Amino acid sequence: QHPLFGVGTGDVDRAIRNAYDELNSNLESRWRMNPHNQYFTIAIGFGLIGLAWYIITLVLPVFILEKQNNYFLWILIAIVGISMLFDDTLNTQAGITFFTCFYFCFAYFNDY
Numbered sequence: 001q002h003p004l005f006g007v008g009t010g011d012v013d014r015a016i017r018n019a020y021d022e023l024n025s026n027l028e029s030r031w032r033m034n035p036h037n038q039y040f041t042i043a044i045g046f047g048l049i050g051l052a053w054y055i056i057t058l059v060l061p062v063f064i065l066e067k068q069n070n071y072f073l074w075i076l077i078a079i080v081g082i083s084m085l086f087d088d089t090l091n092t093q094a095g096i097t098f099f100t101c102f103y104f105c106f107a108y109f110n111d112y
Helices: 009-022 038-064 071-086 093-108
Strands: none
Touching: 009 038, 038 071, 071 093
């Protein structure tokens, strides 16, 4: 319903509940959960413009820091990017800690 700018971060849960109701889902309310996809969650909250900005901010520092040949950083981005297809990786403390710790280490301390 809000493809460009989304519903806002505070309204993601309400938008998902409304979508279940509009689709007349047969799921019990206890099974009506958020999508297990970080990209969908970002797109619902921030829209397509926010999703594009989100993806750009994940990859752009590699080029700004001139780390294009840093294979560990690219592997980390690939692992986290794939995991975001199957889970809300950055909506958990463990996911945020994993990503920020290794991203920072590979981006700033890996000069070989």
